[in-house]
Amino acid sequence: MKRLITLAIILSSIITLASCKKNCRCYGYDGNARDYSRQEVNDRGGSCPNMIYQANTRFYSICEWDN
Numbered sequence: 384m385k386r387l388i389t390l391a392i393i394l395s396s397i398i399t400l401a402s403c404k405k406n407c408r409c410y411g412y413d414g415n416a417r418d419y420s421r422q423e424v425n426d427r428g429g430s431c432p433n434m435i436y437q438a439n440t441r442f443y444s445i446c447e448w449d450n
Contacts, residue, residue, distance in 0.1 A: 407431035409446040418449070
């Protein structure tokens with residue numbers, strides 16, 4: 384039982400750490416992609432899809448969280 388609980392804690396820690404590495408990937412109209420960290424997205428309003436607009440201009444064609 385103790386081994387099962389330890390395994391569950393380790394697995395949940397790995398999943399938590401892996402999920403923190405997600406980036407918001409934005410694709411420009413020229414085909415180039417730019418990645419923004421979770422912190423950069425939070426600093427600019429906290430929504431990856433809203434990263435399409437930069438300085439009140441539609442800068443990217445699409446922004447989405449990568450897997």
